[in-house]
Amino acid sequence: MTLTDPKQNATHVVLSSHSRQSEPAISISWGEKDPLKRGPVVGTIANKSDRNVIGTHGGSYTVYRALSIASGNFPSDHRPDLDNTEPTVIIDPQPSWFEKGRIVSLDPWGAHVNLVYRNFLDQGISIQPTIAITQAHLTLPEIHEAIKSKRLSVDGDIVTENKDVRVTKIAIDPVWHLPSISDRFQIKESTLRKKLFVETGGMFPELVTRPDLEIWLPPIGSSTAYVFGNVADLSNPDKELTCRVHDECNGSDVFGSDICTCRPYLAYGIEDAVRTAQRKGVGIVVYFRKEGRALGEVTKFLVYNARKRQPDGDSAATYFHRTECVAGVQDARFQEFMPDVLNYFGIKKIDNLHSMSNMKYDAIISSGISVINRIQIPEELIPADAQVEMEAKKAAGYFSEDEAPDIEKLKSVKGRNLKN
Numbered sequence: 490m491t492l493t494d495p496k497q498n499a500t501h502v503v504l505s506s507h508s509r510q511s512e513p514a515i516s517i518s519w520g521e522k523d524p525l526k527r528g529p530v531v532g533t534i535a536n537k538s539d540r541n542v543i544g545t546h547g548g549s550y551t552v553y554r555a556l557s558i559a560s561g562n563f564p565s566d567h568r569p570d571l572d573n574t575e576p577t578v579i580i581d582p583q584p585s586w587f588e589k590g591r592i593v594s595l596d597p598w599g600a601h602v603n604l605v606y607r608n609f610l611d612q613g614i615s616i617q618p619t620i621a622i623t624q625a626h627l628t629l630p631e632i633h634e635a636i637k638s639k640r641l642s643v644d645g646d647i648v649t650e651n652k653d654v655r656v657t658k659i660a661i662d663p664v665w666h667l668p669s670i671s672d673r674f675q676i677k678e679s680t681l682r683k684k685l686f687v688e689t690g691g692m693f694p695e696l697v698t699r700p701d702l703e704i705w706l707p708p709i710g711s712s713t714a715y716v717f718g719n720v721a722d723l724s725n726p727d728k729e730l731t732c733r734v735h736d737e738c739n740g741s742d743v744f745g746s747d748i749c750t751c752r753p754y755l756a757y758g759i760e761d762a763v764r765t766a767q768r769k770g771v772g773i774v775v776y777f778r779k780e781g782r783a784l785g786e787v788t789k790f791l792v793y794n795a796r797k798r799q800p801d802g803d804s805a806a807t808y809f810h811r812t813e814c815v816a817g818v819q820d821a822r823f824q825e826f827m828p829d830v831l832n833y834f835g836i837k838k839i840d841n842l843h844s845m846s847n848m849k850y851d852a853i854i855s856s857g858i859s860v861i862n863r864i865q866i867p868e869e870l871i872p873a874d875a876q877v878e879m880e881a882k883k884a885a886g887y888f889s890e891d892e893a894p895d896i897e898k899l900k901s902v903k904g905r906n907l908k909n
């Protein structure tokens with residue numbers, strides 16, 4: 490990575506891997522209870538001497554920011570004006586924030602910048618929040634349908650008179666503490682840093698040249714939590730809690746593509762989260778930008794074609810095998826980090842977990858959160874072409890109350906071909 494110092498000539502570039510490096514002025518002590526001793530995450534490139542992380546803010550959007558600056562539409566030394574951007578709901582510090590290894594992939598103080606790091610801001614240090622919290626109404630056809638079918642009622646509070654759902658939205662950017670991440674994966678930190686450096690085509694030399702910088706802002710997508718009911722109730726184990734942890738599937742979630750169960754699962758999770766809030770519990774749906782099992786949409790569509798062009802057609806019996814042939818793995822989502830968001834809110838137990846995935850369930854349980862009921866999607870909400878995915882998952886041991894299909898049943902479950 491190279492950094493352009495705005496105070497220098499615009500063509501002067503400092504190679505971060507070769508220049509004389511000094512210790513960051515503001516150090517970070519991950520997991521420290523006092524936020525001032527913990528120290529703020531400073532990812533600004535406006536003044537590189539203030540930086541104490543590898544990478545910068547905005548995940549993959551960093552590239553668009555660079556393009557705006559290159560085209561002269563955006564000043565490179567822009568400092569965000571944070572007036573009135575404070576969270577609409579303050580998340581109180583939770584014991585989980587300070588437990589070693591509990592939270593490794595987000596900054597629990599990320600929403601509190603204006604509140605706890607005021608002094609740094611006043612000194613002119615540009616600190617950007619990595620978490621933002623706001624309020625919204627959701628208008629969803631599935632919720633209207635649930636009201637029409639009398640599965641949900643209008644209560645004038647969680648569900649408004651015009652059938653909107655009131656929600657608190659929490660956007661969370663990734664902030665990775667590399668020593669804790671390597672601990673969670675049980676690999677050496679130097680091995681982790683080397684692999685991240687090499688496998689990203691050498692995008693971040695500081696991963697290997699600056700072991701003193703323990704935080705990386707990776708160029709990946711963010712996560713968003715949608716909370717129905719009172720946010721503070723998430724940490725109260727006396728309140729019933731319904732949870733859906735959902736990995737992005739743009740084709741289904743947004744466009745209604747029927748090859749998988751993603752949007753029906755998401756919508757049913759929202760519906761049940763709303764119902765829980767209406768009976769004085771609390772619901773949370775966390776949306777992770779990990780498209781196509783974190784393999785990306787191009788890989789996903791290649792797999793769809795490979796599945797549907799098999800001599801015997803798209804079959805539940807070969808569902809996972811075809812993904813592995815194209816992508817090298819069945820799944821690259823690494824649910825190990827997913828529970829960090831739940832721990833951020835201080836969640837201790839989940840009454841109703843909407844997921845069939847054992848990877849998700851195991852990750853949640855091993856992060857110290859208990860799960861009482863696992864909820865599978867009702868049969869009538871599964872699109873016809875998604876039966877291949879559903880039966881393959883049941884056979885692979887995904888959670889289901891139904892009996893796992895045998896090989897004959899698996900072979901008999903077929904999806905549409907490409908021409909229909």
Ligand SMILES: [Zn+2]
Nearest residue numbers: 738741749751
């Ligand atoms: Zn999907």
